[in-house]
Amino acid sequence: MGQWRPTIALRSLSPHLGPSINNRKGAIWFALIISLVGIVYLIIGLLLAFALNLMTLGFVRLNGHNILILPARLIPFLGNAYSRACEFTCDRIATYVTASPAAAERGLTMLAVGRDLYADIDVDEYLHDSEQNRGFILRMTEKMSTHPPLPKRIAEVRRIAASWWPQSPAPNI
Template identity: 50%
Template sequence: MNPMNPRLIHSKETSYFIISLLFSIMVYFGLIVSLIGIFYLLIGLGITFFLHGLMIGHIRSNGVKLTEYQFPAVYRKVRELCERMDIRQVPDVFVLQSDGMLNAFASRFFGRNFIVLYSELFEMADNEEDELAYVIAHELAHIKRNHMAKSLLLLPAQWMPFLGKAYSRACEYTCDRMAAAYTGNAPAAISALTILAIGRTMYAKVNVAEYVAESRKETGFFVWFSYALSTHPPLPKRIEQMELMQAQPQLFGYASPAFERESFAS
């Protein structure tokens, strides 16, 4: 199995991880040297663990779990992507009713990985199989990069609005790149991100170039501040990155827009 292409990792992910790690270590050290600090640290970790456990419990008790007998085609695609991405433990994938929201996320609890696909997004399984594969690959990339475990380690930095959010956005760019590379389908990546912007019904009618161009014109303090406090980059920026990867694959270590895994430079 070939190693992962290192150029898929967004440069700012590594930078912000180091900064966040140093900040978190200083906070942990400051809390540990104080008896009161240790108490607050344990309380904070306990509350975080408890709330996360409640969320996972809700997912497990209400979600529809993909198996070889439940949506077998999508389940096989998950296993195929895991094999391609060298993820040995196939995560549990649940579909959850979401009141029309378009979203998906990866999580981890007690050493067990989960992927949750909101039902509105999962409906892509009907006609947009490649787009759904991209979304699944994006969440698998979070697992591959151990982003959930790292987030727990970097909890103090996550509480810092600008630092934690900047690291999260860099991780999202990395996962976008990895998903496009391992599915080998940049057009499907662009379509999937457009679906997240406007939904399955109208996405095919969107002028993507116009959408991206108009987004560049939206500037000002509140636009910037919204970006600085967001865990995800704006969708037009993510689409731009996929377009760049498709147009200039050599920048990411690939010889063609097909993103053959064997072609990246060591």
């Protein structure tokens, strides 16, 4: 009994594929491409099954907002930029609703360093240090993150407070 050869099997299964299957290298490439296509379909199927499972369990809700944002989530950096803009909007709304930029600044500082240490932090020095230490890696990490860095959020609250309530200087904690 002869040894099984993939070229013979592929030729007998698909005679219309032509001369690319006639040599061994062509058969290997054909099998590799078919395998990769199968793996891609498997991964897509698993991801869709996972997403449908999350929607069924109620972890993800597919409403009009999510459908409109879906294309932005597929483009690298764009979905994360939208998420960061939403965080800045939330900070603006919180500052406006509380009418207390100092409270918003204290809340963000507490979020940055914790409840036990926030009273000991010099916010001006914290913002200055974060501006001085801006390397390539930190900038790229910020672009890939869904939330802006807390020093930037604190600086934005100060900037907004100065424009909304110009009579009061930016608060010190």
